[in-house]
Amino acid sequence: MRASSTVFPITPVWEDDGTHRIPFLAYTDAQIYQRELERFFYKGHWCYVGLEAEIPEPGDYKRTVVGERSVILVRDADGAIHVVENVCAHRGMRFCRERHGKAKDFVCPYHQWSYGLNGDLQGVPFRRGVKQDGQVHGGMPSDFKTSDHGLTKLKVAVRG
Incomplete structure (x- = not known):
């Protein structure tokens, strides 16, 4: 076997005529992959994430992906659908x-920030800091x- 393999070429060769193999690089190159993610999933395209029937009741949710991004399809208390x-x-x-499951809200296990089913931030623990020895320590900025x-x-469109 030769030192350079035609199965795993270092530089891709696209032939002009006939049927040939797609260069292996087209499947493994990180830059090509990132361009494909941007082009097919993240820029100006609608991506299917689920059916209304999968989240029939308020609080029902389904976790899925768009490209590499983990997303949640959820129905809020008013019946509106959010992603x-x-x-x-x-x-x-x-x-x-x-x-999938049913939730009243979403809470991050790291610092317990809580979000409504519509994605709005509802609460932050110790937002105003912690009092100790008559002084306040930590907390969020006043603004x-x-x-x-x-x-x-993400934008949502329901097709009937």
């Missing part, structure tokens, strides 16, 4: 571990707004 990224806005932890720290929301 939010399964990544806490505080430290980036994936908080929803179950593939902290929960409305600025919700989950990333």
Whole structure:
């Protein structure tokens, strides 16, 4: 066998005529993969995430993926459908571990930030800090707004 293999070429060769193998690099190159993720999943395209029937009741949710992003399809208390990224806005932890279920809200296990079913931040533990010896320690800055720290929301369209 030769030192250079035609099965795993170092530089891809795309022939102009006839039928040939697709260069192995097309399947393994990180830059090509990132471009495909952006092109097919993240930029200007609608991606199927589920059926309304999968979340029939308020609080029902389904965890799935769009590209490499973990997302949650959820029905809120008013019956509206939302799709939010399964990544806490505080430290980036994936908080929803179950593939499907029923919830009143979503709570990140890392620092217990809680989010409504619509993705809005509801609560932050020790937001105003902790009193000790007459002084307040820690907490969020005085200009902290929960409305600025919700989950990333994806556009939703329901087709009937």
